[in-house]
Amino acid sequence: xxxxxxxxxxxxxxxxxxxxxxxxxxxxxxxxxxxxxxxxxxxxxxxxxxxxxxxxxxxxxxxxxxxxxxxxxxxxxxxxxxxxxxxxxxxxxxxxxxxxxxxxxxxxxxxxxxxxxxxxxxxxxxxxxxxxxxxxxxxxxxxxxxxxxxxxxxxxxxxxxxxxxxxxxxxxxxxxxxxxxxxxxxxxxxxxxxxxxxxxxxxxxxxxxxxxxxxxxxxxxxxxxxxxxxxxxxxxxxxxxxxxxxxxxxxxxxxxxxxxxxxxxxxxxxxxxxxxxxxxxxxxxxxxxxxxxxxxxxxxxxxxxxxxxxxxxxxxxxx
Numbered sequence: 001x002x003x004x005x006x007x008x009x010x011x012x013x014x015x016x017x018x019x020x021x022x023x024x025x026x027x028x029x030x031x032x033x034x035x036x037x038x039x040x041x042x043x044x045x046x047x048x049x050x051x052x053x054x055x056x057x058x059x060x061x062x063x064x065x066x067x068x069x070x071x072x073x074x075x076x077x078x079x080x081x082x083x084x085x086x087x088x089x090x091x092x093x094x095x096x097x098x099x100x101x102x103x104x105x106x107x108x109x110x111x112x113x114x115x116x117x118x119x120x121x122x123x124x125x126x127x128x129x130x131x132x133x134x135x136x137x138x139x140x141x142x143x144x145x146x147x148x149x150x151x152x153x154x155x156x157x158x159x160x161x162x163x164x165x166x167x168x169x170x171x172x173x174x175x176x177x178x179x180x181x182x183x184x185x186x187x188x189x190x191x192x193x194x195x196x197x198x199x200x201x202x203x204x205x206x207x208x209x210x211x212x213x214x215x216x217x218x219x220x221x222x223x224x225x226x227x228x229x230x231x232x233x234x235x236x237x238x239x240x241x242x243x244x245x246x247x248x249x250x251x252x253x254x255x256x257x258x259x260x261x262x263x264x265x266x267x268x269x270x271x272x273x274x275x276x277x278x279x280x281x282x283x284x285x286x287x288x289x290x291x292x293x294x295x296x297x298x299x300x301x302x303x304x305x306x307x308x309x310x311x312x313x314x315x316x317x318x319x
Contacts, residue, residue, distance in 0.1 A: 039059055066089055076091060097300055103164075150203045202231070209236075231255070235262065
């Protein structure tokens with residue numbers, strides 16, 4: 001069994017092992033694969049793993065030996081799953097590996113907006129505190145979260161885990177999702193419609209998948225429905241936000257701040273308006289990347305393939 005990993009570097013830059021996959025076949029791992037090399041590198045392989053490398057109709061047509069595609073991520077939009085389905089090729093994703101890591105960084109980003117810890121540390125290290133005539137100072141407003149309302153758009157596993165941390169900080173939670181779980185409702189957690197969430201949240205965090213219905217859900221019209229001074233957090237998908245509209249709202253003061261781990265095009269382009277927007281913190285898509293989280297991802301990817309080979313496939317997104 002020939003197994004090709006097209007872009008393995010971000011999952012495993014050297015601190016994990018590919019031995020689990022190697023036990024299942026002859027493995028070739030590429031750190032990165034440019035689009036023009038995809039067909040050549042897959043060749044006659046039966047098993048293909050991809051993270052961000054696109055597998056489209058052209059690739060399927062040129063590589064007829066493919067029997068299984070494993071996506072090394074939760075999102076699987078890089079694979080034309082309908083074409084794969086017509087060819088009888090199952091596509092498996094990794095649905096649950098990053099819940100703890102992503103909810104953790106969501107709150108970390110929120111706390112950074114509230115306290116600007118990094119900026120205050122840099123200020124001290126360059127001598128500002130040494131030369132200060134007072135015993136303390138702050139360069140940004142400091143925000144206490146207890147008693148404030150967190151609106152979560154998309155209330156799946158990650159949204160729920162984020163809500164638990166927010167509740168522990170004393171926040172109230174408003175959740176918007178197409179599916180409501182009755183037992184989660186409490187004095188500090190309610191399901192509401194989108195407009196009610198927009199109107200009543202002090203912080204809005206995005207945890208929904210990228211569908212046609214959610215693309216650009218943070219846009220000029222919806223921002224206008226928000227309170228003045230809201231904080232936006234996005235650790236889900238960049239295209240959920242119309243970036244020009246978010247930048248305008250930040251620069252005008254309509255929104256207080258934003259913290260984003262994802263943007264519309266990655267790596268971020270030099271002309272992205274959020275790079276120069278006021279009070280906007282951007283991290284390079286690292287929410288998923290703690291070693292513990294990546295190790296879980298690797299284990300699930302291996303198990304996905306093992307179950308496929310045993311004719312008991314799991315996590316198939318194109319049944």
